[in-house]
Amino acid sequence: MTERVFNFNAGPATLPLPVLEEAQREMLNYRGSGMSVMEMSHRSKEYEAINNEAEANMKELLGLGDNYRVLFLQGGASTQFAMVPMNFLQPGQRADYILTGSWSEKAQKEAAKLGQTHIAATTQEGNYKRIPSLEEIQLSESPAYVHITSNNTIFGTQWQSFPDFGNIPLVADMSSDILCKPFDASKFALIYAGAQKNLGPSGVTVVVIRQDMIEKAATNIPTMLRYDIHAKNNSLYNTPPSYSVYMVNLVLKWLKAQxxxxxxxxxxxxxxxxxxxxxxxxxxxxxxxxxxxxxxxxxxxxxxxxxxxxxxxxxxxxxxxxxxxxxxxxxxxxxxxxxxxxxxxxxxxxxxxxxxxxxxxx
Incomplete structure (x- = not known):
């Protein structure tokens, strides 16, 4: 095998060597099935077991119980920029965004196409060199949710501790630092993360969502953009990015082993x-x-x-x-x-x- 390099790319990024080796061993014949995970039906018992185990492992690592679901979706974090407000920003409401870099800017701009938004804090002045202090955050009156980006790949900044806004739902894009450290995940109503940085290969987006948010999600939007539909169908409403989910599960098991x-x-x-x-x-x-x-x-x-x-x-x-x-x-x-x-x-x-x-x- 050609000697591996040290891969410092921002994403798609390096994966644990033991994970790649296990995937290599199982590539042609997954656990005696006679086929690769890439080939098997997403309705098969073998794939459903992978899907269920990945959800259980994610919840275990985050310390979450049955009042949360883990969904495996497509479209990257960029689709979540629109999916979050489509589900939770109702007419007459306002959503608050804390801007700490390019990705939070994009999330806010996408939401502004769908409803009213409020910039609760920004560190754009100074080219996003820092995370705002809690004192700088000025929420609007009764926002539908508050959105943050936990880590900023472009600028190299990261929330050292997360704010708590009580009963106001807290939503986070954690694409680039999810599972890098312990944190109180129960503070969050919804977390989303493109897998290609810290969870696995590109192709799947992981969404961790509280049950009460699923229950109040909009039902008058396209079916594929409804969180409740994906939750009801165990992320299997349509053909999922099955091999990427399989790889995410291998990474989650590796994290537990570490x-x-x-x-x-x-x-x-x-x-x-x-x-x-x-x-x-x-x-x-x-x-x-x-x-x-x-x-x-x-x-x-x-x-x-x-x-x-x-x-x-x-x-x-x-x-x-x-x-x-x-x-x-x-x-x-x-x-x-x-x-x-x-x-x-x-x-x-x-x-x-x-x-x-x-x-x-x-």
């Missing part, structure tokens, strides 16, 4: 510290985009003294087996995505490379 979310948090903090400490100890050669109290453990964004050095950095890193380090155009510079599946060895290799690159070019 010791769960508490163990993963410690691992992620140690990994991120290797790179952040290198940035902070570089005497300005490397400069982080995010404020220190808003730094993400999943996406580490930083600049070098000039764009020519940044191009050289990315090129030389690729030659040394570290790919996907070029930052998004709205921030520039570099971005190291250190999701759950990224190894400590990969982060150490990047930190060592950064120190050597600074020694030669500083």
């Amino acid at each position: 010791g769960g979310l508490a163990s993963m948090e410690q691992r992620n903090l140690e990994k991120a510290a290797l790179i952040y400490d290198t940035i902070d100890g570089s005497n300005g050669f490397y400069s982080g985009h995010a404020d220190k109290d808003s730094r993400s453990t999943m996406n580490i964004t930083f600049r070098l003294p000039n764009e020519d050095l940044e191009k050289t950095f990315a090129s030389e890193a690729t030659k040394q087996g570290m790919i996907g380090l070029k930052g998004h155009r709205s921030v520039g510079g570099m971005r190291a995505s250190t999701y759950n599946a990224m190894s400590r060895e990969g982060c150490q290799a990047l930190a060592d490379f950064m120190k050597e690159f600074m020694r030669k070019n500083g």
Whole structure:
């Protein structure tokens, strides 16, 4: 097998090697069925068992009970930008959005096409270098829900603790940091996440939704956009992205085998510290985009003294087996995505490379 690289891409992103190896073993003949998961009917008992186990594993990792459902949908988080307001933003109501980056902006703009929205807080001034303080959040009167984006892949910021608005439903796009650390998932009425960053391959979107939200979801919208229909049909109303769900379940089992979310948090903090400490100890050669109290453990964004050095950095890193380090155009510079599946060895290799690159070019 060709030697694997350290994949720092923001998504689709690196997957745990044991998961890929298990999928490889089961590719042609899943547990004696004589066929691949890709080939089997989504109505078969074998696939229904995968689907049910994935829901149970997700709820176990999040510490949630029977008052929540886990749905496996399609269309990515971008479809959820519209699906959430279509289901829960009724005429005469207003939905509140807290803007912390490009994806929360897109979610708010999509909702504004469907109903009234209110920007409860934004850190756009300063190019989204931080998460707003609780004191900055000004809710509208009786909003239908409050929407946040838990982690911002482009800008490298992350909510360190989540707000609580009492009885107002809290909705979160957690595409890029779901299951990276323990948190009180029961604070949330709905969580959605495109799988391709921290959960598995592209093709499936995971939705965690509280039962009372399912019961009040709109029924006068297209069938495929109704949460209640997907919940009633156990995510099997139409043909699901079955192989992607199978892969997500393998990742969830891998997470449990690693010791769960508490163990993963410690691992992620140690990994991120290797790179952040290198940035902070570089005497300005490397400069982080995010404020220190808003730094993400999943996406580490930083600049070098000039764009020519940044191009050289990315090129030389690729030659040394570290790919996907070029930052998004709205921030520039570099971005190291250190999701759950990224190894400590990969982060150490990047930190060592950064120190050597600074020694030669500083």
